[in-house]
Structure formats: C-alpha cells, structure tokens
Amino acid sequence: MSGMNRRRITSKELAKLAGVSSATISRAFSPDSRIGSATRDRILAVAREHGYQPNAIARSLNNQRSRLVALVVNAIGNPCEAEEQQLLVHRLQARQLLPIILCCADHSDRLQLMRLASTYQVDHVVVFSDMVSMQDAVDIFHTTKPIIVSFEPLENESVSSIRIDGAEAADEIIDKIVRDGKKRFAYLSGTNSSWIDKLRRKWFADALAKRGLAFEAQAFGDYSYDSGFKEAVLLLHRDKVDAIICGNDVMAIGARDAARRVLGKNTPDDIAIVGQDGIAMAAWDCNDLTTLSLDHVAFIDAVVELIERHDAEVEGPHSITLTCTARWGSTA
Amino acid sequence: MSGMNRRRITSKELAKLAGVSSATISRAFSPDSRIGSATRDRILAVAREHGYQPNAIARSLNNQRSRLVALVVNAIGNPCEAEEQQLLVHRLQARQLLPIILCCADHSDRLQLMRLASTYQVDHVVVFSDMVSMQDAVDIFHTTKPIIVSFEPLENESVSSIRIDGAEAADEIIDKIVRDGKKRFAYLSGTNSSWIDKLRRKWFADALAKRGLAFEAQAFGDYSYDSGFKEAVLLLHRDKVDAIICGNDVMAIGARDAARRVLGKNTPDDIAIVGQDGIAMAAWDCNDLTTLSLDHVAFIDAVVELIERHDAEVEGPHSITLTCTARWGSTA
DNA sequence: ACTGTTTGTGTAATCGTGTGCACAATGTAT
DNA sequence: ATACATTGTGCACACGATTACACAAACAGT
Known part of the structure; x- marks a missing residue:
C-alpha cells in the first residue's frame, strides 16, 4: 500500500469498482447532493481503500473555480x-x-x-x-x-x-523626536518610487512640515538589512543627519547597526532611528525598535x-x- | 481595454476570429509543432489583441503536467x-x-x-x-x-x-567551546522529536562524547525567538549550563538576549551560544552569531x-x- | 386506485486544451 | 510525368470531473 508509484485512480474506474456510475461518485464527494446515504458511505469506503480523491484540475475546469x-x-x-x-x-x-x-x-x-x-x-x-x-x-x-x-x-x-493611514502615528513619532532635540531628518526609501513608499514618506513629511521642518536628505535602499546599513553610513557621514526614518524595520536595524559600528553613534541620544511595519523582530530585546506599526x-x-x-x-x-x-x- | 471584467476568451472563439480551427490555435502556442510560421504569427497577433492565453487548467488536465x-x-x-x-x-x-x-x-x-x-x-x-x-x-x-x-x-x-552532514563542523565548534573552558552543555531543540532535530543533536552529542562530555540538559522550543528566550532562561537558571546549542539561529538569538537581559551574562565569556542554519540575520552586526551553517x-x-x-x-x-x-x- | 411529489441513479453534454489520424497541398527526385 | 517525402491544417476524441435532464422507484394524500 505505501509508496507504490501507481497511477492515480479515476472516477470512472472507481465507479466500476463500486458498481455505480461516475456521476454517483461525483455526488458522493459533493456535500449537498441528492444521493442515498448508504450509497455514499459505500463509495467513500471503496474510495479510501483505493486512495481515490477527485482530481482538482478536472474539477476546476468544469466548475470554473480553482480554489x-x-x-x-x-x-x-x-x-x-x-x-x-x-x-x-x-x-x-x-x-x-x-x-x-x-x-x-x-x-x-x-x-x-x-x-x-x-x-x-x-x-x-x-x-x-x-x-x-x-x-x-x-x-x-x-x-x-x-x-x-x-x-x-x-x-x-x-x-x-x-x-493604510499612518499620518497620526507618524505625527506622534516626529513630535517625540523633535522634542528630543533632533533637527536634520532623512528618509530611507525601500523602493525607488512605489506608491506605498510615497504614501509612507508623505505621512512623515507632513508631520515635519507642520513643525517647519523638511527632510534634509533622501536615500533609496531595497528593504534589506545591507541596504539599510550602507545607505545609513552615507546619510550620517555625508549628510550629517541625526534622525533617519526607514521604509521598513529591517533597514532600520541595518541603519542602527551602521550608526553604532561605523560612526560610533548610539540611539536614541546621538541619533534617532524609526522603522515601519512593526514586525516581531523589531520588538526583540536586541533591537527594541521604535516603529510605525500596523496590526x-x-x-x-x-x-x-x-x-x-x-x-x-x-x-x-x-x-x-x-x-x-x-x-x-x-x-x- | 483596461480592467474590463469580461470573460476570458477560449481557444475555439479565437479560432473563429482568426479563421482557423482550434487545433491550430493550440499549435500556435506549442513551440515545436507543425504549423506555418505565417499562420502562427497571425494567430499570436490576434491572440494578443484579444488577450487570449491558453487555459493552464485545461492544458494540465490534457497533458498530465500541471507545472x-x-x-x-x-x-x-x-x-x-x-x-x-x-x-x-x-x-x-x-x-x-x-x-x-x-x-x-x-x-x-x-x-x-x-x-x-x-x-x-x-x-x-x-x-x-x-x-x-x-x-x-x-x-x-x-x-x-x-x-x-x-x-x-x-x-x-x-x-x-x-x-546533510554537519558532524565535522559541529566537532570544530565544540572543540573551540571546550578549549574556552565551558563545561556544562545544553541542547535546545526546535521540535519535540523530528528526524532533522535528532540528526543535528547527534552531531554535537558525538563531538561532546569524543571529549568525555555529554549534554547536561535538554529543552524543546518551536524554532521561534520567544521560545529560545524562554527556554534559555530555564536552562541557565535551573540547570546552570554555560553553553547552549540551539536548533536554529532564531532561537539562538533569543537565548543570547535572555542570557544578557535576564541573567546579565554575556557571550562568549560567561556563556557560549551556537545557532544552526547560517541565515543572513545571524551575520548582522547586532547578532554576530556562531552558527553551524549550511550553504x-x-x-x-x-x-x-x-x-x-x-x-x-x-x-x-x-x-x-x-x-x-x-x-x-x-x-x- | 390514482395522481403528484420526493428521492436516487444513469445518460450524456460540458469545461478548454492537446494530439493522433486523415488528407490536401506543396516540394523533390527519378 | 510519376512516385514519394514533407508540410500544414481540420476532425474528432481524450483528459477527469460536474450537472441538467430523464426516468424509475418509493411514498404521500385524497
């Protein structure tokens, strides 16, 4: 029984084995279908015995739903x-x-x-x-x-x-960072210019504008740790920013590591770093990220x-x- | 043209539009098939115009390959x-x-x-x-x-x-840890008792046995950070181990955080922690994990x-x- | 006993392609 | 000019299920 490489049995073959027509086989496998319960039980038993299950491809072709x-x-x-x-x-x-x-x-x-x-x-x-x-x-x-x-x-x-609306939460976050004395903000995008990225950036840009500020620099990564690390080095060294809003949490972790390792700067005193998404990893003890989180x-x-x-x-x-x-x- | 919610066109309908039989349509879409190149080009043009593509479900049913x-x-x-x-x-x-x-x-x-x-x-x-x-x-x-x-x-x-053979690498790792003076080892499994888990554990157990040692304790997690964190607290506090071999990298990171945060112990001086898998995250600056890595x-x-x-x-x-x-x- | 409804099953068409076979048209060798 | 190989196309069936329709049996109500 186990592992035999035999061909899958078809509805018509099972019909012969059970002494019914293939239509009845089909009905046995359709929950609400006019069929005698005795017949159904018998068919299901024979089916189990021979390892029969209706072919989903054929079924999909017929009833136009592939699942x-x-x-x-x-x-x-x-x-x-x-x-x-x-x-x-x-x-x-x-x-x-x-x-x-x-x-x-x-x-x-x-x-x-x-x-x-x-x-x-x-x-x-x-x-x-x-x-x-x-x-x-x-x-x-x-x-x-x-x-x-x-x-x-x-x-x-x-x-x-x-x-997705993150305007209010972005405002809260910017508020806190500004009150902490940070002045030069950068946005680190995940994609060159996707709809999502523009939307997220706008939430923070609006919050900054409300306080008479704007992004001093902008960089583009690819949502990966490495790109977060690399771009953060540039932003911190070349553009001298002291706050980086990242397109996702993974890049934020990369940026945090870059600040610490390459520039010797620590969060949140020297520099503020914000992620987005609110993934589980962001809350891990070793990361403890501030992030714009979606449930x-x-x-x-x-x-x-x-x-x-x-x-x-x-x-x-x-x-x-x-x-x-x-x-x-x-x-x- | 864009976004019309129309029904998908079939091969037979396209055949009528192109003035051929449905068999010829099929052949136009089969790379190596006896068909005039002029006919094929014409068909492909008409197909593109009407957004036709062969139905993969029907195709799968026919030639027994679903891809x-x-x-x-x-x-x-x-x-x-x-x-x-x-x-x-x-x-x-x-x-x-x-x-x-x-x-x-x-x-x-x-x-x-x-x-x-x-x-x-x-x-x-x-x-x-x-x-x-x-x-x-x-x-x-x-x-x-x-x-x-x-x-x-x-x-x-x-x-x-x-x-997968990790015996040799496990031996190297155990060697280093033993030379560093660690004495009480624990193994933190990812599953209660899977084949893979047993195999991996055996690599390390053998390496220990070679040096007259054995696992002093064993715990079971579920491959998650949280389970790594939780079980490590128990292992360190209750069983007083000073080296934990983890079933994967994520649990190892959890264990490292638990040691640092709950027990105030640091790697590698107070305690040794080893992961398995060699995921990219393990090499991140903030983790820098020693791990049994697979390419x-x-x-x-x-x-x-x-x-x-x-x-x-x-x-x-x-x-x-x-x-x-x-x-x-x-x-x- | 007769009519009408319900229940269970079989027959055959259908879903949209792929392909063996037949056949016409074209090309090639003698 | 005849025989033969090659190419291109259509017809019809197969793939494995679902389902409208037909129909026999059982059952209900008067």
Whole structure:
C-alpha cells in the first residue's frame, strides 16, 4: 500500500469498482447532493481503500473555480512581509484555498510572471508587492471576477483595496523626536518610487512640515538589512543627519547597526532611528525598535473580509481603511 | 481595454476570429509543432489583441503536467526557512513552474492539507518541514512520478533525498567551546522529536562524547525567538549550563538576549551560544552569531538538480550529500 | 386506485486544451 | 510525368470531473 508509484485512480474506474456510475461518485464527494446515504458511505469506503480523491484540475475546469489564490509579493525571505503572508496563508488553508506565491523582487519580467499565474484561473489575487503597478495587475487578472487587494486604490476600477493611514502615528513619532532635540531628518526609501513608499514618506513629511521642518536628505535602499546599513553610513557621514526614518524595520536595524559600528553613534541620544511595519523582530530585546506599526492580524482580517465578500458575490469594489500606531522602543 | 471584467476568451472563439480551427490555435502556442510560421504569427497577433492565453487548467488536465510544485514547509514567517524558500521559488519561477506553499506549523491537520494539494496533480513535491513524516508524504503523493526532496532518506522508496552532514563542523565548534573552558552543555531543540532535530543533536552529542562530555540538559522550543528566550532562561537558571546549542539561529538569538537581559551574562565569556542554519540575520552586526551553517545556494542547487533529474525521467531515487561549515561569530 | 411529489441513479453534454489520424497541398527526385 | 517525402491544417476524441435532464422507484394524500 505505501509508496507504490501507481497511477492515480479515476472516477470512472472507481465507479466500476463500486458498481455505480461516475456521476454517483461525483455526488458522493459533493456535500449537498441528492444521493442515498448508504450509497455514499459505500463509495467513500471503496474510495479510501483505493486512495481515490477527485482530481482538482478536472474539477476546476468544469466548475470554473480553482480554489487557487495568487499572492503577489516582493519576497518571502524578508520578515517584514513574511509575517503577514504567514497569517494569510494560514487563513486561506483553513478555507481549503491554496496559495500560489509570485515573488517579484528577483524576477526580471513580473508581468510575464503574473500572466503565467493568471492562466491558472485563480479565484483571487492579493497584491502585496509594491513592485508591480496596480493597473498592470488589473489588466492581467481581468478574468472572471477577480479581486485585487492592495494598498493602492484605483477609484474607477472594480478593485477592492485596503488603505493604510499612518499620518497620526507618524505625527506622534516626529513630535517625540523633535522634542528630543533632533533637527536634520532623512528618509530611507525601500523602493525607488512605489506608491506605498510615497504614501509612507508623505505621512512623515507632513508631520515635519507642520513643525517647519523638511527632510534634509533622501536615500533609496531595497528593504534589506545591507541596504539599510550602507545607505545609513552615507546619510550620517555625508549628510550629517541625526534622525533617519526607514521604509521598513529591517533597514532600520541595518541603519542602527551602521550608526553604532561605523560612526560610533548610539540611539536614541546621538541619533534617532524609526522603522515601519512593526514586525516581531523589531520588538526583540536586541533591537527594541521604535516603529510605525500596523496590526498584522487586523490587516489580514481585512484581506480575508474582502475575499469573503467577493466569494459571496457582493457587488462593486470595496475599501477598508486601517490605522497605524506608534510602537515605542529605545531607538527614538 | 483596461480592467474590463469580461470573460476570458477560449481557444475555439479565437479560432473563429482568426479563421482557423482550434487545433491550430493550440499549435500556435506549442513551440515545436507543425504549423506555418505565417499562420502562427497571425494567430499570436490576434491572440494578443484579444488577450487570449491558453487555459493552464485545461492544458494540465490534457497533458498530465500541471507545472505546479508543492512546497511543504513549517512556516514562511521564519527567516531560517524563508531564505531557502526564496531561492527555490526564484529558481522555479525561472523554469515557469509555480509553487504552492503548504504551511504546516499552524495547520492542525497536515495530512489533510497534503491530500488537498495532491489533488492538484503537482509535478513535484519538496518537503522542507520536519513536522510531517516522510512516509506520510510518500503515501499521499504516490501519484504519477513525484519526487520528494528532504533531509530524511527513505532507503526502500522511490524518493530522492538530500542528506546533510554537519558532524565535522559541529566537532570544530565544540572543540573551540571546550578549549574556552565551558563545561556544562545544553541542547535546545526546535521540535519535540523530528528526524532533522535528532540528526543535528547527534552531531554535537558525538563531538561532546569524543571529549568525555555529554549534554547536561535538554529543552524543546518551536524554532521561534520567544521560545529560545524562554527556554534559555530555564536552562541557565535551573540547570546552570554555560553553553547552549540551539536548533536554529532564531532561537539562538533569543537565548543570547535572555542570557544578557535576564541573567546579565554575556557571550562568549560567561556563556557560549551556537545557532544552526547560517541565515543572513545571524551575520548582522547586532547578532554576530556562531552558527553551524549550511550553504543555502548549494542546498537549493541540489533541490533543483533533483527536480531536473526527475523531469528528465532519470530512473530511481537519488541522493545528494551536503556538508555544513562552522561560521564564527562572537557568541562562542 | 390514482395522481403528484420526493428521492436516487444513469445518460450524456460540458469545461478548454492537446494530439493522433486523415488528407490536401506543396516540394523533390527519378 | 510519376512516385514519394514533407508540410500544414481540420476532425474528432481524450483528459477527469460536474450537472441538467430523464426516468424509475418509493411514498404521500385524497
């Protein structure tokens, strides 16, 4: 029985074994279907005995629902995204939905990648990545009734979106740093110019403007520790800033290490460093990061909510807004 | 054109538009197929115009290859696995293969999860997780010609495996720690009793035995920072150990923080701490971990190698052995 | 006993492609 | 000019399930 490399049995073959038609086999596996309970039990028994399970590919072709969900992400190696991905995958699996991961960061042709995934007739698409344009995603997944969940709202499209508001929390954080006497601020972006990045930067820029300040310098990394480290060295040495707002937590940790190791400056006295995302790692004792935090569970709840509305055929695009909070550590 | 919620066009409909039969459409999309190049060009043009792409579900049903790969992992949130996953996903995508992720850590019924994935006729299965037994995986994915790649070798099955040898590196590390004067060792496991965990523990246990020593204490975590922190407090306080070998790097960082914060002990003078995996984070300036490291690229190279052998229909199970190296930091 | 409803099952069409076979058209060798 | 190999295309079936429809059996109500 174990490990035999035999071909998977088909519904028709099982039908012969159980002395019924293949239609009845199908009905035995559809929860609410007109079928005698005795017949069903017998079929399920025979099925278990022969290791039969309905072919999901054939089933998907027939009823136009694949139970596959495409997750468009930057990377799965970066903890900043990974925690949310983990939560979402968990929720999807609980609903018998299977996630297909599309990693954009290291793929040269992201559109081709999305096109490939779209041919699998995925039921839903969740775009986390800020490396693809929403418009491209909408165009490629135009099929059936896709919902695209993302930060970026597209007003005139049938796309649901989750909006993030961190203005207030950013204001709190800037307030504290200014009161601590810091004067020269820098923003360290994660991407060259994504919608998300611009939005986040604006929260802090507005908070600075309110106090008659502005970013003295701007640098661009790639959401990695190394880029945070490298860019921070430049910002601190060349631009003489004393506060760095980072596009995510991982870069903030890199920046903190750079300040300490290369420049000999410590947080929060010599320099203030702020992260964004509020990942678990940021709260580790060795990091203790001040960060603009988003409630991951609430965020994924919102994603699932949108997916469910979509499944329930609720009309029109939907939008949910979430608010960030400041999480205080010893770096600012 | 953009974002219209229209139904996806089918091969037969496109055939009508292009004035050919649906068979010819199919051939236009199969690279090596007897078809006039003029016809193909015309078809591809019409296809692009109408946004046609062959339905991968139907294609999979027909030719028995789904181009889907199941990745059975513990979690995607944990950096220790995520880096390898990221590399593998990248390599798969380059081959036009799509990964389906199965997260075992938070799913109550892992067998049911694997059964679900197996109904999608995945072409390959890669088992990273140590939370499912190999035998279960083999039984569930018995279909067609699956290859299961994993640490655990199953001699009498048609299963390919990757074996990891860290004995020598563990010996080096233990040697250094013993010469530094440490006497009481503890092992902090990641899982209660997985094959991988036992193997790793044995490398260090053997190295200790060679020097007339043994583990004085043993604890069980769950590969997370918090569990590393919590268990280390117990090990240090209750069991008075002065060296902790951890099942992965994240727990090692947790243990290091616990020693410093709760007990006021520093590495490597008061206590030695060793991780395993060699993730990027371990080398960050703030961590600088001594760890039993596996070359991630070589590991994923091996996985891809096995997948390719399988695609090429090379007979029989294969096995590749990789060797770990010691990566020195300031924690031991 | 007769009509009408409910229940369980089989038949056959369908989902969208890929491909073996047949066949026409074209090219090539004698 | 005839025979034969090659190329390009259409027809029809297969892949493995779901489901509308038909129909027999069982059952209810008067």
